[in-house]
Amino acid sequence: MTDVVALGEPLVQLNAVTPGPLRYVVYFERHIAGSELNFCVAVALNGLSCSLIARVGDDEFGRAVIEYLRARGVDASHMVVDREAQTGIYFVQRHYPVPNRSVLVYYRRGSAGSRLSPSDLDEQLIKSARIVHSSGITLAISDSAREAVYRAFELARARTFDTNIRPKLWRSPDEAREAVLKALKAGVEVLVTDPDDTKILLGVSEPAEAYRRYKELGVNVLVYKEGARGAYVFWEGGSYFRPAFNVRVEDPTGAGDAMAGTFVALYLKGVDPRRALDAASAASALVVGVRGDNESIPTPEDAEEFLRSI
Ligand code: KDG
Numbered sequence: 278m279t280d281v282v283a284l285g286e287p288l289v290q291l292n293a294v295t296p297g298p299l300r301y302v303v304y305f306e307r308h309i310a311g312s313e314l315n316f317c318v319a320v321a322l323n324g325l326s327c328s329l330i331a332r333v334g335d336d337e338f339g340r341a342v343i344e345y346l347r348a349r350g351v352d353a354s355h356m357v358v359d360r361e362a363q364t365g366i367y368f369v370q371r372h373y374p375v376p377n378r379s380v381l382v383y384y385r386r387g388s389a390g391s392r393l394s395p396s397d398l399d400e401q402l403i404k405s406a407r408i409v410h411s412s413g414i415t416l417a418i419s420d421s422a423r424e425a426v427y428r429a430f431e432l433a434r435a436r437t438f439d440t441n442i443r444p445k446l447w448r449s450p451d452e453a454r455e456a457v458l459k460a461l462k463a464g465v466e467v468l469v470t471d472p473d474d475t476k477i478l479l480g481v482s483e484p485a486e487a488y489r490r491y492k493e494l495g496v497n498v499l500v501y502k503e504g505a506r507g508a509y510v511f512w513e514g515g516s517y518f519r520p521a522f523n524v525r526v527e528d529p530t531g532a533g534d535a536m537a538g539t540f541v542a543l544y545l546k547g548v549d550p551r552r553a554l555d556a557a558s559a560a561s562a563l564v565v566g567v568r569g570d571n572e573s574i575p576t577p578e579d580a581e582e583f584l585r586s587i
Contacts, residue, residue, distance in 0.1 A: 279352060280325040280545060282406040284398075284429055285313025285415045286390030286422070287331050287342040289366045292528060292568040296372035299382060305368065308569035309345040311390070312412045312441055315531045318571040319538025319560060321350040325545060328352035328406075330397055330429075334389040338364035349571075357397050359389035369530055369568070377505075377526040383445065385418070394421035395428040407545060408466060409433035413474070416456045417446035423456060430463040437467040439537045440474040450477045464495040467544060469537040471502045484509050485516070498550065500540050500557070502533055508561075510540070510554045517551040522562040522587060531570025535560040539574065556580040 288311040294304040313329060320327040329351055333339030335358050342364060346353040365385030372378070385391065393415070403409055411426045430436050440457055447453040454477055461468070468491055472482035479490045488499045488511035501509040507520040539560040543553035559580040563573040575583060 278405045279328045279402065280407045281317070281320050281327040281410060281541070282330060282403055282429070283313040283317050283327065283410040284330050284393065284426055285311055285411060286365060286385070286388065286393065286418055287311040287314040287329070287333060288385065288390065289338045289341065289364060290369060290530075290570065291366060292369040293371050294568075298373050299368055299370045302370070306568055308572070309342055310531060310570040312414050312439065312534050313410065314342070314346070314351070315534035315571045315574075316410060316439070316538035316541075317346070317351040318349045319535050319574045320542045322574055322576050323539060323542035323546070324577070325542050326352065328355050328402060330355045330393070330399070332357045332359045332389040332393050332397065334358070334363040335360045336363055338366065339389065355399055355402065359392055362387060362389040362392055364388065365390050369528060371528050377529070379528050379530050381443075381530065391418040391422060393419070393425050395425045398425060398429055398432070400432055403429050403432045404434070406433065408435045408437050408541070410437045410541065411460070412439040412441040413453065413457050414441045414443055414446065416460060417443060417453065426460060430460060433463070435466045436463055437537075437541050438465050438469070439533065440468070440470040440478065441533070442474045442477055454478050458494070461494050461496065465497070467498045467500065467541050468496040469500045469502065469533070469540070471504070471533075485511070488516070498544065500537065500554065502536060508536065508554060508558060510550045512550050515550070517554060519554045519558045521558065524562045524566050526565050528568045529565045532561040532564045534570060535564040535574045539580070543577075555584055559583040
């Protein structure tokens with residue numbers, strides 16, 4: 278039995294070593310990323326078992342992804358190597374045009390990862406996991422990947438979901454809304470989202486109102502990320518706000534996944550939601566300080582040390 282199964286697209290990230298418009302960037306640093314892969318790394322670092330179900334190409338980047346998963350303690354035995362398509366990549370443009378933010382430039386259309394389909398699912402594995410996780414990115418990348426998430430959610434004992442609406446991957450906000458709300462219908466133990474996505478999904482963004490509305494849709498616990506301001510957690514009978522830590526920003530990409538994976542792992546371990554959000558916020562703060570989405574996600578001990586030092 279595995280604690281967590283995640284479905285998504287691993288990507289190779291080419292991160293600009295220097296800030297500014299990509300047209301002038303000469304050096305790129307290679308990282309392994311993708312929202313659900315980042316989530317899995319956080320879960321594994323927090324001591325739970327995690328399997329990623331995904332496709333990569335039969336190419337060097339696909340091999341790099343599989344080796345990386347193994348090295349980070351994520352079960353890669355359900356990964357599918359697709360001979361018909363390549364591993365997707367994306368570039369990260371940093372601090373331009375908005376300081377402290379990054380722009381993601383995808384080269385992933387028709388990628389192996391986007392060919393994920395319900396036939397890739399190991400139904401026994403999914404049924405036996407404590408939770409099944411995915412995100413709005415996987416819903417967006419293709420019809421077959423979306424169907425895979427819906428099928429996995431149907432089979433799952435419990436689900437966690439990160440709305441992660443990437444406007445570049447959708448034809449319209451309406452399309453995103455319809456697909457995400459359909460995924461939530463299965464009932465979600467922990468939903469991770471933010472005001473921008475919530476505006477698209479529910480037409481509101483005030484945190485308590487958002488929780489009330491999500492709860493009506495079957496969400497139990499809500500992690501509501503407000504970026505540089507901080508994050509809320511709402512649960513039956515309580516709520517807590519954790520102001521963000523004041524850290525230097527190198528690249529915020531992946532910070533949300535670090536928060537989601539750390540929070541969900543600690544929540545599954547029975548940690549109080551307030552303390553889980555503190556550790557998850559520490560994980561986010563450490564990730565924004567470096568290039569690469571998941572190398573700086575802390576172990577629980579390192580998160581504790583970070584929190585003690587603040
Ligand atoms: O959350 C970080 C992800 O956005 C990044 O790793 C790339 O998965 C990715 C995506 O589809 O945007």
